[in-house]
Amino acid sequence: MDSPVTTAVLAAARAAKDAQPALARLHRGAKDQLLRAMAEALVERAEEIVAANARDLATADAAGMAPGLRDRLALDVERVATIAEQLRDAAALPDPIGEVIRGSVLDNGLELREVRVPMGVIGMVYEARPNVTVDAAGLALKAGSAVVLRGGSAALHSNTALIGVLREVLAAHGLPADLIVGIDEHGRDGVDVLMRARGLVDVLIPRGGAGLIHRVVEHSQVPVIETGTGKTHVLVDASVDLEQAVDIVANAKLQRIGVCNALETLLVHRDIAPQALPRIAVPLAEAGVRLHADERAAALLPSGLDVVPATGADWDTEYLALELAVAVVDDIDAALDHIRAHSTGHTESILTRDLSSQQRFLAEVDSAVVMANASTRFSDGGEFGFGAEIGISTQKLHARGPMGLREITASKWLVVGQGHVRP
Amino acid sequence: MDSPVTTAVLAAARAAKDAQPALARLHRGAKDQLLRAMAEALVERAEEIVAANARDLATADAAGMAPGLRDRLALDVERVATIAEQLRDAAALPDPIGEVIRGSVLDNGLELREVRVPMGVIGMVYEARPNVTVDAAGLALKAGSAVVLRGGSAALHSNTALIGVLREVLAAHGLPADLIVGIDEHGRDGVDVLMRARGLVDVLIPRGGAGLIHRVVEHSQVPVIETGTGKTHVLVDASVDLEQAVDIVANAKLQRIGVCNALETLLVHRDIAPQALPRIAVPLAEAGVRLHADERAAALLPSGLDVVPATGADWDTEYLALELAVAVVDDIDAALDHIRAHSTGHTESILTRDLSSQQRFLAEVDSAVVMANASTRFSDGGEFGFGAEIGISTQKLHARGPMGLREITASKWLVVGQGHVRP
Numbered sequence: 001m002d003s004p005v006t007t008a009v010l011a012a013a014r015a016a017k018d019a020q021p022a023l024a025r026l027h028r029g030a031k032d033q034l035l036r037a038m039a040e041a042l043v044e045r046a047e048e049i050v051a052a053n054a055r056d057l058a059t060a061d062a063a064g065m066a067p068g069l070r071d072r073l074a075l076d077v078e079r080v081a082t083i084a085e086q087l088r089d090a091a092a093l094p095d096p097i098g099e100v101i102r103g104s105v106l107d108n109g110l111e112l113r114e115v116r117v118p119m120g121v122i123g124m125v126y127e128a129r130p131n132v133t134v135d136a137a138g139l140a141l142k143a144g145s146a147v148v149l150r151g152g153s154a155a156l157h158s159n160t161a162l163i164g165v166l167r168e169v170l171a172a173h174g175l176p177a178d179l180i181v182g183i184d185e186h187g188r189d190g191v192d193v194l195m196r197a198r199g200l201v202d203v204l205i206p207r208g209g210a211g212l213i214h215r216v217v218e219h220s221q222v223p224v225i226e227t228g229t230g231k232t233h234v235l236v237d238a239s240v241d242l243e244q245a246v247d248i249v250a251n252a253k254l255q256r257i258g259v260c261n262a263l264e265t266l267l268v269h270r271d272i273a274p275q276a277l278p279r280i281a282v283p284l285a286e287a288g289v290r291l292h293a294d295e296r297a298a299a300l301l302p303s304g305l306d307v308v309p310a311t312g313a314d315w316d317t318e319y320l321a322l323e324l325a326v327a328v329v330d331d332i333d334a335a336l337d338h339i340r341a342h343s344t345g346h347t348e349s350i351l352t353r354d355l356s357s358q359q360r361f362l363a364e365v366d367s368a369v370v371m372a373n374a375s376t377r378f379s380d381g382g383e384f385g386f387g388a389e390i391g392i393s394t395q396k397l398h399a400r401g402p403m404g405l406r407e408i409t410a411s412k413w414l415v416v417g418q419g420h421v422r423p
Numbered sequence: 424m425d426s427p428v429t430t431a432v433l434a435a436a437r438a439a440k441d442a443q444p445a446l447a448r449l450h451r452g453a454k455d456q457l458l459r460a461m462a463e464a465l466v467e468r469a470e471e472i473v474a475a476n477a478r479d480l481a482t483a484d485a486a487g488m489a490p491g492l493r494d495r496l497a498l499d500v501e502r503v504a505t506i507a508e509q510l511r512d513a514a515a516l517p518d519p520i521g522e523v524i525r526g527s528v529l530d531n532g533l534e535l536r537e538v539r540v541p542m543g544v545i546g547m548v549y550e551a552r553p554n555v556t557v558d559a560a561g562l563a564l565k566a567g568s569a570v571v572l573r574g575g576s577a578a579l580h581s582n583t584a585l586i587g588v589l590r591e592v593l594a595a596h597g598l599p600a601d602l603i604v605g606i607d608e609h610g611r612d613g614v615d616v617l618m619r620a621r622g623l624v625d626v627l628i629p630r631g632g633a634g635l636i637h638r639v640v641e642h643s644q645v646p647v648i649e650t651g652t653g654k655t656h657v658l659v660d661a662s663v664d665l666e667q668a669v670d671i672v673a674n675a676k677l678q679r680i681g682v683c684n685a686l687e688t689l690l691v692h693r694d695i696a697p698q699a700l701p702r703i704a705v706p707l708a709e710a711g712v713r714l715h716a717d718e719r720a721a722a723l724l725p726s727g728l729d730v731v732p733a734t735g736a737d738w739d740t741e742y743l744a745l746e747l748a749v750a751v752v753d754d755i756d757a758a759l760d761h762i763r764a765h766s767t768g769h770t771e772s773i774l775t776r777d778l779s780s781q782q783r784f785l786a787e788v789d790s791a792v793v794m795a796n797a798s799t800r801f802s803d804g805g806e807f808g809f810g811a812e813i814g815i816s817t818q819k820l821h822a823r824g825p826m827g828l829r830e831i832t833a834s835k836w837l838v839v840g841q842g843h844v845r846p
């Protein structure tokens with residue numbers, strides 16, 4: 001006998017699957033109109049949403065939620081307007097559906113086309129950030145897919161209010177409300193059921209902390225796109241524009257701290273380390289960064305900085321904080337070995353003036369995004385010009401790197417004959 | 424404590440992963456030379472391979488293996504030559520690696536390119552067909568990936584001999600032999616370990632019967648590409664060229680019986696059924712096809728044919744045999760509903776002269792390959808012009824439909840700046 005949660009979550013996923021064909025029949029104009037109407041409805045009903053959010057915040061405060069998490073949970077009328085704006089942005093993006101990806105006429109006259117189609121049902125599992133609820137729903141709808149949403153339990157009332165508004169707009173447009181379903185009320189057990197909903201859910205996208213992502217990746221029977229964890233490296237090569245290197249490292253580490261494309265390990269070529277390390281350390285020290293340095297790096301860092309000896313764990317830690325692992329490497333081979341051993345395959349960048357170093361780094365580093373002479377902070381769907389981002393894939397299957405609308409679609413082959421049989 | 428099988432299979436996967444960068448550095452000429460040398464070595468050492476195969480056949484005969492399976496297992500010198508030819512064919516294919524998939528220069532001057540790169544390590548799990556061992560190894564190498572091979576235990580000696588020859592050629596070319604590793608000796612437990620080898624194996628491709636595929640899909644923590652099962656439908660629309668329909672249905676059902684793109688369910692529009700069904704049934708009856716007909720279809724079929732009443736299970740059975748489910752449908756909506764409920768998402772075809780029927784069918788059927796006026800037997804990598812086929816994906820993630828070289832690659836993003844920092 002299935003548990004009530006199993007029954008409820010499978011019913012929700014099936015409802016989304018059954019609703020999706022009605023969305024697949026809409027062309028761009030109708031989808032964009034829907035997204036704009038949703039934006040309008042959110043703004044109109046912002047106070048109701050903020051009131052629901054206040055209930056979540058009260059629970060969070062009683063439980064002593066950390067300030068950073070509380071801030072990501074909190075809504076006011078202005079933030080609701082910003083969230084609504086995400087839907088208008090999605091409406092402004094080109095429709096990925098219908099694109100002819102490739103095509104030809106075969107020798108025998110069969111016409112062959114690979115076309116972009118909706119994924120079907122997308123499951124999103126994320127943490128207590130109500131803006132993700134609306135963002136994911138909007139992007140999924142634009143890409144022709146129904147969506148099953150599981151945000152953190154801490155955002156239950158906020159998500160319920162937001163999803164309620166979006167579902168009412170769907171119904172008012174003559175569409176099935178089940179194009180957007182929330183399963184927050186079923187807690188963690190609901191996620192377990194969702195991970196087993198093969199045949200109902202076409203892809204699961206976990207978005208959030210490493211623990212959440214790891215759990216989904218390990219246990220899901222539904223295909224998963226792994227996102228997120230970024231143990232990001234910058235290599236300062238022997239031949240480097242030092243002024244640029246100082247700026248890029250500071251930008252990569254400090255421009256935004258708690259994000260997956262922020263710098264986590266700095267590797268410095270030994271030939272430049274005596275000049276480079278002291279200069280690079282200054283802006284980092286000023287910002288309060290603690291340096292976890294290997295012996296050779298520590299010996300080159302000026303005294304008075306917050307320097308601690310790097311332990312083995314430092315080479316594999318995504319700090320998401322004012323901390324940075326620093327090592328001196330003998331040459332580009334040693335740097336490539338270090339990255340091969342410790343990278344999470346997210347983003348790495350070389351800073352160099354040497355063509356051969358740049359070529360080798362771009363060719364040999366096996367990460368989603370490999371850069372030269374640029375800050376790792378550019379590893380982002382918005383920066384790439386995708387107009388939206390649903391996450392950054394660190395797996396090789398299906399999508400790699402920043403994922404926009406195109407990355408949450410599938411394709412199918414159309415074959416048109418005139419009575420063709422196979423000889 | 425890990426079991427000896429766990430230790431051995433993880434070591435094999437890690438060896439493949441460590442070997443792969445050496446292959447990734449090769450350009451097309453070197454890879455093609457390697458494949459041709461492997462073909463030559465297989466031909467030279469055919470008798471040794473046939474002798475190993477004889478040991479497998481002796482075991483198979485003692486166990487009373489079914490003739491069809493025995494035939495797929497059996498090798499002679501001629502068949503080894505055919506297998507070697509697959510490697511020469513792979514050498515003749517264009518190299519998928521290095522293709523620039525898309526690229527642009529961003530507003531800020533950053534140069535952005537998405538390029539095609541090797542997947543890394545591909546795990547193949549398949550049944551006792553020694554030709555698949557060589558075919559999979561050749562295609563993986565051409566696509567820049569190392570491969571971990573697990574064929575059926577019944578082919579243990581054949582696979583060991585084939586893999587041994589290929590590894591010797593690798594070593595003779597100064598490459599790590601571990602670019603091709605076999606784990607047949609570890610039996611089914613080896614597959615279980617392979618399915619948990621996240622971080623060592625980038626993708627698992629099961630190829631074979633529904634049971635095998637189901638098991639891998641359910642239990643793998645490594646990303647999987649689901650292949651195979653084809654509950655394939657043909658719809659004969661009211662407005663149809665009947666002569667064409669007779670030929671196409673016969674071709675789809677009979678041209679090759681035991682394959683995933685063979686026809687399994689025939690749907691006939693009620694307005695044409697009285698004329699169409701008797702005519703279509705004749706060539707099928709002559710070939711010995713048993714028809715599992717619903718009531719309306721049965722009433723229209725001439726007496727004297729092998730007709731049995733369809734049960735509920737027939738609409739979901741992939742016969743891979745001289746059997747066909749037949750139903751009369753009221754209209755295209757009923758046909759689309761039937762397909763939505765029972766298709767495995769492999770291949771469906773409409774036979775029609777009506778433009779609107781064709782448009783609706785192509786747009787609304789959510790399968791890997793959707794056809795009009797062509798035999799489902801064209802759903803094949805060779806027919807699509809891919810030059811090779813590693814399987815047919817029935818999932819939406821990563822690859823859908825016939826998979827050639829391109830479908831077993833990944834991509835990465837290259838970003839080249841000139842000191843760019845994010846404002």
